[in-house]
Structure formats: structure tokens, C-alpha cells
Amino acid sequence: MRTSDTHIGFADLVLHLKERFESVGADPWIAACLAENCALCEQAGTLSHGVFRMKGYLNSIASGWVDAKAKPDLNRVSQSFLRVNGRNGFAQPALVRARSELLRMVDETGVAVLSMCNSHHFSALWPDVEPFADLGLIALSTATGGTSVIPPGGNRKVLGTNPIAFAAPVKGGPSFLIDLATAAMSQGDVTIARNEGRSLPMGIGVDHGGQPTSDPSEILSGGGILPFGGYKGTALSLMVEVLASALSGGQFSHQVDFSNHPKAETSRTGYFLMLIDGGRGQDLPINERTMEFFHAVRAAGVERLPGDRLHAARRRAQTVGIPITETIRDFLAQ
Amino acid sequence: MRTSDTHIGFADLVLHLKERFESVGADPWIAACLAENCALCEQAGTLSHGVFRMKGYLNSIASGWVDAKAKPDLNRVSQSFLRVNGRNGFAQPALVRARSELLRMVDETGVAVLSMCNSHHFSALWPDVEPFADLGLIALSTATGGTSVIPPGGNRKVLGTNPIAFAAPVKGGPSFLIDLATAAMSQGDVTIARNEGRSLPMGIGVDHGGQPTSDPSEILSGGGILPFGGYKGTALSLMVEVLASALSGGQFSHQVDFSNHPKAETSRTGYFLMLIDGGRGQDLPINERTMEFFHAVRAAGVERLPGDRLHAARRRAQTVGIPITETIRDFLAQ
Structure with missing residues (x-):
């Protein structure tokens, strides 16, 4: 092109x-x-x-907040469990470094879990999982980030937008791909709305007093984004903190502190990735099963997956x- | 007592x-x-x-719809991946049978995935995951069921209420426990509302024409429940079908057919369980990390987790x- x-x-x-x-x-x-x-x-x-x-x-x-020369430490602590210390670098290059080990783990045991601390994830999650689904694997990942979310009933930000991504192979088509913030909206989209002078629907966020507001500026300065879907989205956001930060030993979202570093925009937290080889011991390839399933969903009138x-x-x-x-x-x- | x-x-x-x-x-x-x-x-x-x-x-x-004498087949198809054929029995006894093998897998590789087909899950999911968290493991499970959910834009039921459960150990307290239907409400709770003559909030379900309704009877007869949280909840419900049914080779929710068996109420579908031993290669025990985290969430004013x-x-x-x-x-x- x-x-x-x-x-x-x-x-x-x-x-x-x-x-x-x-x-x-x-x-x-x-x-x-x-x-x-x-x-x-x-x-x-x-x-x-x-x-x-x-x-x-x-x-x-x-500004030296994140190390773009970092060499991550990889440590296969057990057959199916790889610990990675991102050493204050970005998660994506660490993932690329871990890739061959992850594929070896899946080959040897059918499953691989990667748990990373000390890493910055400033991008979408779907580019992390899609390549594995394209190889025929099921992939799930989550990441924490700086606080931007106030859970219902809370009086201050204590959760990240805490995304969950999922990918699975589909025969004859691109991989099935989910990438959703457990926040009602991603921090990026709220910022874009503010920059474009747009107001948001109610239910996306609250102001500094915890009151619902449609003004993205109020949400971003002193207020906070709400989790999506009420207490269920909140529960999933808490799950992300456990998977990405408690498991890895990385910082929780609420521990990220930009206050002494005005140029800092990326969050040093934790990351989680799980891979499953669905082909093991299965008569019908998983990509045919997913093809059949998504065909049925579209046949029930759902136009966009x-x-x-x-x-x-x-x-x-x-x-x-x-x-x-x-x-x-x-x-x-x- | x-x-x-x-x-x-x-x-x-x-x-x-x-x-x-x-x-x-x-x-x-x-x-x-x-x-x-x-x-x-x-x-x-x-x-x-x-x-x-x-x-x-x-x-x-x-009525012979489900076999309450079934002996499940266990097949450890790779080091960390156990396939179970429930042989038309209930999932819970199969899980009890699989328990020692699962714990051996976690001990040997740090991770265990169980994928079950031909099983009926008619209960909540949290009793499946809590015992593993009480042993210090992280546990995630999902299950499909008969169709009761119409995704946004759909014209007929094609998804189950597709719950997700998650448990993690917390030092000095009971395990952290999530069990949520990806439907806006569980089929059981809609049925209880109908039996008690209560109406439901809008957004829970639609009638047979796909129009929003607050009447649980209309939702249960010809209509359907909506996923929670709009397109995000829908995405997670689709993920559950992939994890529980595509991976296991079990029936998808939409394939469950009660029509020739009037006494049948349980769904023969699929089931997924993942266990992770978070203690591997970690200096600070995971249950101390989670204790610290949930303390911070409560300190931010969230009264109920x-x-x-x-x-x-x-x-x-x-x-x-x-x-x-x-x-x-x-x-x-x-």
C-alpha cells in the first residue's frame, strides 16, 4: 500500500x-x-x-520513566508457568522475547501461563492475543494500569480500566477477538471525547464528588470512570487486579504514582496471559466448532460480533x- | 447446628x-x-x-434425561490439560472424581485446565472454585447451559446465562469469590420473580418480539434475557461458549433441545475449569497480595465486595x- x-x-x-x-x-x-x-x-x-x-x-x-532498553527476565518456574520481570520496560517486547518459550510450554503441556511484573502496557490487548489464535490456540490476557475507575460506592479511584482480551481460532475466517475495558469506557476514549468537546452518556463516569456526570473533563480531572455493567463489571475488574498484579507481584493499579514525574504517562503494573492448545484429545478441531457456533449466532440475527x-x-x-x-x-x- | x-x-x-x-x-x-x-x-x-x-x-x-449413576471418563491429554467426558452425568461429581488428578497436575506443572463435555451443571459455580482457593490456588470456571439469552440485535435465544466464577485466596479471611451470570439476571432469579409475581427492572429481558419488558413471564415464555452490560457482557458470554463448549466438544447452549423430553430441566453442555498455583517463584505469598489489595479497595469506600x-x-x-x-x-x- x-x-x-x-x-x-x-x-x-x-x-x-x-x-x-x-x-x-x-x-x-x-x-x-x-x-x-x-x-x-x-x-x-x-x-x-x-x-x-x-x-x-x-x-x-x-523522561526516563520507562526503560525502552529493558531486557526482561524470563523464569519458567514450573512446566506451564512462566514468570517475567519486565524490568521497567514495555510489556510488548517482553512478550515477543517470551514467545518461543510460551510456544514450547504449550507444546509440552498443552497450557502456558505468563505472569509479568514491572511492565508497562500502554496499548490495546488484542494484538497480544490474536497471533496465538492465528496459530490455533485459545488466548486470554489481562493487564492493570494507573487508577481511573471508581467502583460503585467508592469515594476515590482505586482500579485501572483493567481490560480483558480473548482470542480463539475460527475456521475460514479471522480469529474471534474480544478486547474490552472493564471500565464503562477506556481512558483513551474519554480523553478523545474531551479533546473533541463531546459529552458522554450518563453512566460512564462520576465527578470529584462521586456524582454522575456527562462531562469528560470532570471525569478526567478529579472524578473517575465507572466500571461497566454495575457490580458484575466491578467484580471482573477486581479479578483483573488479582490475575495481573497479585499473581505477578507487580504493582496494583492504585499503587501507580505519577505525582513526582510530570512527564510520565505509562503505568508500571502487571500482566497476565494464558494459552491453551484446544486441539489436544479432541476429535473435531476447535476452529470448526467455533465456526459452527458463530454461524449459529449470526443466524439468530446478530449482525456484528x-x-x-x-x-x-x-x-x-x-x-x-x-x-x-x-x-x-x-x-x-x- | x-x-x-x-x-x-x-x-x-x-x-x-x-x-x-x-x-x-x-x-x-x-x-x-x-x-x-x-x-x-x-x-x-x-x-x-x-x-x-x-x-x-x-x-x-x-425421567432418565440425566444419568445420576454416570462414571465420568478422565483423560489427561497433556501434562496440564485434563479432558473429562461426563457421560451424561452431573458436572459436580465428575469434578470430585477429577480433583486428585487436578491437584497432581497443578503440583507438577503449576497450572491445570479441565475441559468437560457431556455434563449437566444445574448449580451455582462458586462451590466448584472456592475449595481450590481455600487451598491457595487461583481458580476460574465457566459453564454453558440451555438457551435463555438473546444477544442485542438478535431475534431468538442463542446463548445460555453462561456464568463465570473466580476465586482467589486472601490471607486472614475467606477466599475472594466471584460468581456472575453473563446474563443480566440468572434464569433462576427471573423464575423466582415470576413465581413471586414481581416485575423486573427494564434492561433485564425482552419479550417474544424482541421488545424490552419488565414482566418475567414474558421473558420466560417466548422472550429472552439480555446479556449484562450491553456488548461487553455479550462478548464475555460468547467467550464462555468457546471455553466451555467449543474447547470441550460439548454441546453449545443453542444445541440443547428439551422439546422431546417434557420432564427435562438440566442442560447437557460443557464446562471449563482452570487452576493456577500462584505461589511458584513469588517472594510475597499471593494471599498477602490479595489481602493488601482488597484492604485498599475497602479503604476507598467500597463497602461490599x-x-x-x-x-x-x-x-x-x-x-x-x-x-x-x-x-x-x-x-x-x-
């Missing part, structure tokens, strides 16, 4: 982003990894985690290029 | 229930397992899955006995 006035090719965007990561001191290999991850989000229409995030990435790296919009945006971008938004234009002009 | 006019002791209730299970032909050991499970739900105030369920259990067994109500009801029942509801009185009088 060639770059034009209105669209940019994927490889072009990756090169631009990689250069910028390197310009603030990132290891070239880590720069490439983060650039590709960011471009994948932009390409698939996950704009809240695409180029929009670059300022935060670059500020955090340039999780991941559909993402896959469609990516297909479009693969044909005509990635739309150059104002965010991209401003970023490239800097 | 002694039985009185208003309360019944746990052991007494188990004996009554066991007798009834045996009277319809259940293997004594399976009868004991199901009776204890049902009494545990009643004791903890999970009334929708307590004695209220007995009629469904007994009809399903007596998932599991609190259940633990409190159980403590009360352990002191004064299980309250004899009208459901229990009617059941014991039969």
Missing part, C-alpha cells in the same frame, strides 16, 4: 513511528516492536491506542491504506 | 436432600455430592441454586441454621 495525501501505508507508518521511538533512546528492536504494535492498532481502527498514544509513549521514555469492526477496518486499510487522521497529520508534522 | 421450627441444620438438610436424590435412582455417592452442593448454595443464600432447584434435579433424573454477602449468610447459617423458606417447607413436606 502506497502513501497518499489521505492515506498512509502500514509499513510507512511503522517506519515513521520506529524512528520516533529511536529518537528518544529506545533500543532499535524495541522501537520496531512498539512501532508495529501502535501501527496495528491504528490500522484496525483502534484509534484510542494508535498514533494518539505516541505523545505518552515518547514523554514516558524520554466482537472483532468484526476491527477486522473490517484492517481489511480496508490493507487495500487503501490507513486513513490519515488529524492526529496522524499533526504527529507526522512535528 | 440443630434443626428448629424456623431453621434447619446443614447436615440435616444434606441428609434430606441425599435421600431424595437416592429415591429417584442416584448413585449414593453422587446423591451425597449433589445434596451437599445444593445445601451449600442454600446455606450461603444462593437461593436460586439451592432447594429451589430440587424439582428440576429430580424430574431430570427420574463480591462474595461478602455469601460469606456473611453462611456464617449466620453456621450459627443459627439455614432459614426454612417456603420453598424448603414445601419440599420437606412432599
Whole structure:
């Protein structure tokens, strides 16, 4: 895909982003990894985690808050359980480093769990799980982050937006893909709404007094986002803190403290990934079972499944290029 | 705890229930397992899955729909992955049979996944995961069931209430416990509302035309329950179908067909359980980490955490006995 006035090719965007990561001191290999991850989000229409995030990435790296040269420690503490210390680096390059060990674990035992501490996850989760589903595995991941969520009844922020991602192979189609914040809205989307001067539906967040508000500025300054789905979403958000932070020994969302580091935007917390090889001891391949199931769901009138919009945006971008938004234009002009 | 006019002791209730299970032909050991499970739900105030369920259990067994003498097949297809064929029996006795193998797997590899097909799960999920958390493990389980849920945009029921349960150890207190239907309300609670003549809040379900309704009768006859939390709850419900049914080779919720068996009330589908030994390679025990975390959440003003109500009801029942509801009185009088 060639770059034009209105669209940019994927490889072009990756090169631009990689250069910028390197310009603030990132290891070239880590720069490439983060650039590709960011471009994948932009390409698939996950704009809240695409180029929009670059300022935060670059500020955090340039100011020394996060180490973009970190070499993660990998420690296979038991046959199916890999502990990773991100050593204050980003989660994505650590995941790439862990990949061959994870695949060996799944091959040997059918299951692999990765538990990571001391890592920064500033992107969407779906790019972490999709490649494993594309290999035929089931993948589930969660991550904590800085506090932005006030649980119902609470008087201050104590939870991250705490996303959950899930991917599974589907015969004859792209992998089934879920990536959802357990917050009623992601921090990124609230910020975009504020930047665009849009108000939000009630139920997304509360102001500094804990009262419901539709103003994203009030939610972001002193208030907080609510979990989605009331007490059930709250329960899942708590589960994410246990899986990503209690299990890994990483910081909980509420322990992330930016106060003495004004340029810091990424959260050093914890991360969880589980892989299952569903092919073991099964007559009918799992990707045929999922194909059959999603066919039935669509036949019941459900027009859009999780991941559909993402896959469609990516297909479009693969044909005509990635739309150059104002965010991209401003970023490239800097 | 002694039985009185208003309360019944746990052991007494188990004996009554066991007798009834045996009277319809259940293997004594399976009868004991199901009776204890049902009494545990009643004791903890999970009334929708307590004695209220007995009629469904007994009809399903007596009519030959489910096999209450089934001997499950266990097959450890890889080091960390146990496949179980429930052979048309209940999931709970199969889980008890699998328990020692699961604990061996966790001991050997740090992780165990159980994937079960051909099983009926007619109870709450929390009794499955809590005992593992009480041993210091993290446990996650999901199950599918007969269709009762219409996803947003759908024109017919295609999903089960598809619960997710999660448990983790907490130092100095009972285990952290989540058990939530990905439906806006469990089928049991909608049925109780109908039986009690109560109307429901809007957003719980739709009528046969897919229109929102507050009438539980309309939801149960021709209509359907909605997933909780809009498209996010829907996504998690789809995830449950993949984990519990696609992975296991069991029936999906939409494949359960009661139409030629009027006495059938339990669903033959699939089941998923994952266990992680969080103690591996961790300096600070996970139960201290969770204790620290939940303390912080309570300090932020959150008065009730998932599991609190259940633990409190159980403590009360352990002191004064299980309250004899009208459901229990009617059941014991039969």
C-alpha cells in the first residue's frame, strides 16, 4: 500500500513511528516492536491506542520513566508457568522475547501461563492475543494500569480500566477477538471525547464528588470512570487486579504514582496471559466448532460480533491504506 | 447446628436432600455430592441454586434425561490439560472424581485446565472454585447451559446465562469469590420473580418480539434475557461458549433441545475449569497480595465486595441454621 495525501501505508507508518521511538533512546528492536504494535492498532481502527498514544509513549521514555532498553527476565518456574520481570520496560517486547518459550510450554503441556511484573502496557490487548489464535490456540490476557475507575460506592479511584482480551481460532475466517475495558469506557476514549468537546452518556463516569456526570473533563480531572455493567463489571475488574498484579507481584493499579514525574504517562503494573492448545484429545478441531457456533449466532440475527469492526477496518486499510487522521497529520508534522 | 421450627441444620438438610436424590435412582455417592452442593448454595443464600432447584434435579433424573449413576471418563491429554467426558452425568461429581488428578497436575506443572463435555451443571459455580482457593490456588470456571439469552440485535435465544466464577485466596479471611451470570439476571432469579409475581427492572429481558419488558413471564415464555452490560457482557458470554463448549466438544447452549423430553430441566453442555498455583517463584505469598489489595479497595469506600454477602449468610447459617423458606417447607413436606 502506497502513501497518499489521505492515506498512509502500514509499513510507512511503522517506519515513521520506529524512528520516533529511536529518537528518544529506545533500543532499535524495541522501537520496531512498539512501532508495529501502535501501527496495528491504528490500522484496525483502534484509534484510542494508535498514533494518539505516541505523545505518552515518547514523554514516558524520554523522561526516563520507562526503560525502552529493558531486557526482561524470563523464569519458567514450573512446566506451564512462566514468570517475567519486565524490568521497567514495555510489556510488548517482553512478550515477543517470551514467545518461543510460551510456544514450547504449550507444546509440552498443552497450557502456558505468563505472569509479568514491572511492565508497562500502554496499548490495546488484542494484538497480544490474536497471533496465538492465528496459530490455533485459545488466548486470554489481562493487564492493570494507573487508577481511573471508581467502583460503585467508592469515594476515590482505586482500579485501572483493567481490560480483558480473548482470542480463539475460527475456521475460514479471522480469529474471534474480544478486547474490552472493564471500565464503562477506556481512558483513551474519554480523553478523545474531551479533546473533541463531546459529552458522554450518563453512566460512564462520576465527578470529584462521586456524582454522575456527562462531562469528560470532570471525569478526567478529579472524578473517575465507572466500571461497566454495575457490580458484575466491578467484580471482573477486581479479578483483573488479582490475575495481573497479585499473581505477578507487580504493582496494583492504585499503587501507580505519577505525582513526582510530570512527564510520565505509562503505568508500571502487571500482566497476565494464558494459552491453551484446544486441539489436544479432541476429535473435531476447535476452529470448526467455533465456526459452527458463530454461524449459529449470526443466524439468530446478530449482525456484528466482537472483532468484526476491527477486522473490517484492517481489511480496508490493507487495500487503501490507513486513513490519515488529524492526529496522524499533526504527529507526522512535528 | 440443630434443626428448629424456623431453621434447619446443614447436615440435616444434606441428609434430606441425599435421600431424595437416592429415591429417584442416584448413585449414593453422587446423591451425597449433589445434596451437599445444593445445601451449600442454600446455606450461603444462593437461593436460586439451592432447594429451589430440587424439582428440576429430580424430574431430570427420574425421567432418565440425566444419568445420576454416570462414571465420568478422565483423560489427561497433556501434562496440564485434563479432558473429562461426563457421560451424561452431573458436572459436580465428575469434578470430585477429577480433583486428585487436578491437584497432581497443578503440583507438577503449576497450572491445570479441565475441559468437560457431556455434563449437566444445574448449580451455582462458586462451590466448584472456592475449595481450590481455600487451598491457595487461583481458580476460574465457566459453564454453558440451555438457551435463555438473546444477544442485542438478535431475534431468538442463542446463548445460555453462561456464568463465570473466580476465586482467589486472601490471607486472614475467606477466599475472594466471584460468581456472575453473563446474563443480566440468572434464569433462576427471573423464575423466582415470576413465581413471586414481581416485575423486573427494564434492561433485564425482552419479550417474544424482541421488545424490552419488565414482566418475567414474558421473558420466560417466548422472550429472552439480555446479556449484562450491553456488548461487553455479550462478548464475555460468547467467550464462555468457546471455553466451555467449543474447547470441550460439548454441546453449545443453542444445541440443547428439551422439546422431546417434557420432564427435562438440566442442560447437557460443557464446562471449563482452570487452576493456577500462584505461589511458584513469588517472594510475597499471593494471599498477602490479595489481602493488601482488597484492604485498599475497602479503604476507598467500597463497602461490599463480591462474595461478602455469601460469606456473611453462611456464617449466620453456621450459627443459627439455614432459614426454612417456603420453598424448603414445601419440599420437606412432599
